[in-house]
Amino acid sequence: MSLDFELLKVDPESAARRGRLRLPHGVVETPIFMPVGTAASVKAIAPDDLERIGAQIILGNTYHLFLRPGHELVRRHGGLHGFMTWPKPILTDSGGFQVYSLAAARKISEEGVVFRSHLDGSRKLLTPELSIEVQEALGADVIMAFDECPPAGSDRRYFEDSLARTTRWAKRCKDAWHPEGKSSLFGIVQGGLHPDLRRRHAEELAELDLPGYALGGYSVGEPIPSMYESVSTSAPNLPADKPRYLMGVGTPEDLVTCVGLGIDMFDCVLPTRTARNARLYTSEGIVNIKNARYADDPAPLDPACDCYTCKNFSRAYLRHLYAAQELLAYRLNSIHNLAFFLDLMARVRAAIEEGRYAAWSKAWLEERSLRLREQKERA
Amino acid sequence: MSLDFELLKVDPESAARRGRLRLPHGVVETPIFMPVGTAASVKAIAPDDLERIGAQIILGNTYHLFLRPGHELVRRHGGLHGFMTWPKPILTDSGGFQVYSLAAARKISEEGVVFRSHLDGSRKLLTPELSIEVQEALGADVIMAFDECPPAGSDRRYFEDSLARTTRWAKRCKDAWHPEGKSSLFGIVQGGLHPDLRRRHAEELAELDLPGYALGGYSVGEPIPSMYESVSTSAPNLPADKPRYLMGVGTPEDLVTCVGLGIDMFDCVLPTRTARNARLYTSEGIVNIKNARYADDPAPLDPACDCYTCKNFSRAYLRHLYAAQELLAYRLNSIHNLAFFLDLMARVRAAIEEGRYAAWSKAWLEERSLRLREQKERA
Ligand SMILES: [Zn+2]
Ligand SMILES: [Zn+2]
Numbered sequence: 001m002s003l004d005f006e007l008l009k010v011d012p013e014s015a016a017r018r019g020r021l022r023l024p025h026g027v028v029e030t031p032i033f034m035p036v037g038t039a040a041s042v043k044a045i046a047p048d049d050l051e052r053i054g055a056q057i058i059l060g061n062t063y064h065l066f067l068r069p070g071h072e073l074v075r076r077h078g079g080l081h082g083f084m085t086w087p088k089p090i091l092t093d094s095g096g097f098q099v100y101s102l103a104a105a106r107k108i109s110e111e112g113v114v115f116r117s118h119l120d121g122s123r124k125l126l127t128p129e130l131s132i133e134v135q136e137a138l139g140a141d142v143i144m145a146f147d148e149c150p151p152a153g154s155d156r157r158y159f160e161d162s163l164a165r166t167t168r169w170a171k172r173c174k175d176a177w178h179p180e181g182k183s184s185l186f187g188i189v190q191g192g193l194h195p196d197l198r199r200r201h202a203e204e205l206a207e208l209d210l211p212g213y214a215l216g217g218y219s220v221g222e223p224i225p226s227m228y229e230s231v232s233t234s235a236p237n238l239p240a241d242k243p244r245y246l247m248g249v250g251t252p253e254d255l256v257t258c259v260g261l262g263i264d265m266f267d268c269v270l271p272t273r274t275a276r277n278a279r280l281y282t283s284e285g286i287v288n289i290k291n292a293r294y295a296d297d298p299a300p301l302d303p304a305c306d307c308y309t310c311k312n313f314s315r316a317y318l319r320h321l322y323a324a325q326e327l328l329a330y331r332l333n334s335i336h337n338l339a340f341f342l343d344l345m346a347r348v349r350a351a352i353e354e355g356r357y358a359a360w361s362k363a364w365l366e367e368r369s370l371r372l373r374e375q376k377e378r379a
Numbered sequence: 380m381s382l383d384f385e386l387l388k389v390d391p392e393s394a395a396r397r398g399r400l401r402l403p404h405g406v407v408e409t410p411i412f413m414p415v416g417t418a419a420s421v422k423a424i425a426p427d428d429l430e431r432i433g434a435q436i437i438l439g440n441t442y443h444l445f446l447r448p449g450h451e452l453v454r455r456h457g458g459l460h461g462f463m464t465w466p467k468p469i470l471t472d473s474g475g476f477q478v479y480s481l482a483a484a485r486k487i488s489e490e491g492v493v494f495r496s497h498l499d500g501s502r503k504l505l506t507p508e509l510s511i512e513v514q515e516a517l518g519a520d521v522i523m524a525f526d527e528c529p530p531a532g533s534d535r536r537y538f539e540d541s542l543a544r545t546t547r548w549a550k551r552c553k554d555a556w557h558p559e560g561k562s563s564l565f566g567i568v569q570g571g572l573h574p575d576l577r578r579r580h581a582e583e584l585a586e587l588d589l590p591g592y593a594l595g596g597y598s599v600g601e602p603i604p605s606m607y608e609s610v611s612t613s614a615p616n617l618p619a620d621k622p623r624y625l626m627g628v629g630t631p632e633d634l635v636t637c638v639g640l641g642i643d644m645f646d647c648v649l650p651t652r653t654a655r656n657a658r659l660y661t662s663e664g665i666v667n668i669k670n671a672r673y674a675d676d677p678a679p680l681d682p683a684c685d686c687y688t689c690k691n692f693s694r695a696y697l698r699h700l701y702a703a704q705e706l707l708a709y710r711l712n713s714i715h716n717l718a719f720f721l722d723l724m725a726r727v728r729a730a731i732e733e734g735r736y737a738a739w740s741k742a743w744l745e746e747r748s749l750r751l752r753e754q755k756e757r758a
Contacts, residue, residue, distance in 0.1 A: 044706040320448045327423040
């Protein structure tokens, strides 16, 4: 087993956990946010920027890398670490989520999923075994079991069938996996907003005794309070001595809330995607840097941030870069948004260490909500 | 006078000069290549990258900055140096060239040029006085006189009228200029491929005793040997004790050749523009990184280069980034191409210092030509 998870502290008044994950490519202090590097690149920024903003682990997308440039090519170039020159830990997803959200003409059977590539329309078959083969070729520190994420509106009957299949697929993933290698396999608990299905699925997967577990199938359009409610009942069903990963979530508010529910790991395209759309998270709220109100603003984007962007450039300059569609805008915006998310997680960890996460997070969420409301009123 | 130009060495067997230009924002070792930062950004890269590749002076485009974000805004933000956070020297062009090449419905009169903005179609008037006002507001270390660059196919009669007007405009620029400020004004000698017109215009402008002089109107479609021939007869007409700047030129071969003809300063969009189109200059020739032949190539882009791109990434990765249209491709490609141009100029300066520029440049040009020919044959 190449993963070691140490639980350093549990918050006395919430389920928040401060942990340390030892992986072949380094140590990850949890709770952690993982920037998404879909196609072997965290969009618009290079490893030097990632190091500078303190990224500890990043995510790669199996679906994208399987289609282009192909896992065998990546393997020949030293795996994802060697190919993209990122020396620290990497987690890859199973490809399942993108097959369902990006590919066309997908068809699910017991064997796996047949789909057409969104790049060239070619017909592909992704199975649990192939997903593991691809992820092991990519050489990630953490790999994910191949699962189905049922459409949000599916009925209970469909959920039950799907969950049973996902459990069978998880077993096939475990069989295909080489636990003596450097990749640790995590299982993915599904079940939508059905607490009993989530519990049963968590129990089934826990029997496989995998190195870690994830909650999947959130952030697919459900109301945010329902997501929080479901995570709060589902997280405790995951083995307490293993890392817990909430997939594809979320906003800064989501992270602070779900850490309090016992989650250790997060990933989301939100900070990088919104950065490319000029939407920037700051300690004062959300800055839409396209807005003409910033055209002559000499202040840094976020006076409380010490990222490269905030230490060197004004809002006026960032607004100009975006207006002029300069490529530099994407890099500077992405650096800042990721720094905001990673700095937030550092504060989250500090609050847990000090045994005051419940109070800290309540105060943070209230202040954040106030700031966003004030900002809305001013707009 | 805020400019000091020291001629350190002249090559014994060519007109190559090794100089040192002291400007308000720093020292520039000549001959030098100036990366182009059109709209207050050297496309796709930030000041940290520029520092890392050893850029000594960069260029800003008055036409673009006048239209967006406007020179008064830039002035309020500390000039171009403060606005884009570049602490080293900056040169701005006069806006003339872009008015002729980018703007619509331009109309030249004695007063100046009326044109329509390529951004919003609004009607603008650019005069010699306004060009100087804009450039002084931008706060560049070197500013350029407002000139006309006659279309390549103009007849001799048009050239004569245009040159006379450009001389009158240069006088108006000198009158509008504040020589006690931090911006040094350079005159621009035009005259197409007419040696006698070039000589007469150089003499007229030399009488104005400006801090430096440029040759304009090249790289507009004329055959390369004709350009070299014209530069070789025109450069000696520029005052020998002042910096000589060849505008908008060129390829690595152009730089090496024209240094031998007595040129000290160059600028061109070539390295950054071609980088964005996947065309990369290397010690081995030209690499079109789009090409499938690089898909599995583990070698660095240029084994002889020690830029961030070459020190960290493989051709296979760069090819993947470009194929996947990842934004990072533009940054990494641009860093390398600029490093190639700036490293070449460092070698040029060393060869002049060692008193062997004529031999060095001849050998370099022969080897370069051989490499490109070999590459063509292999393709
Ligand atoms: Zn910042
Ligand atoms: Zn390089």
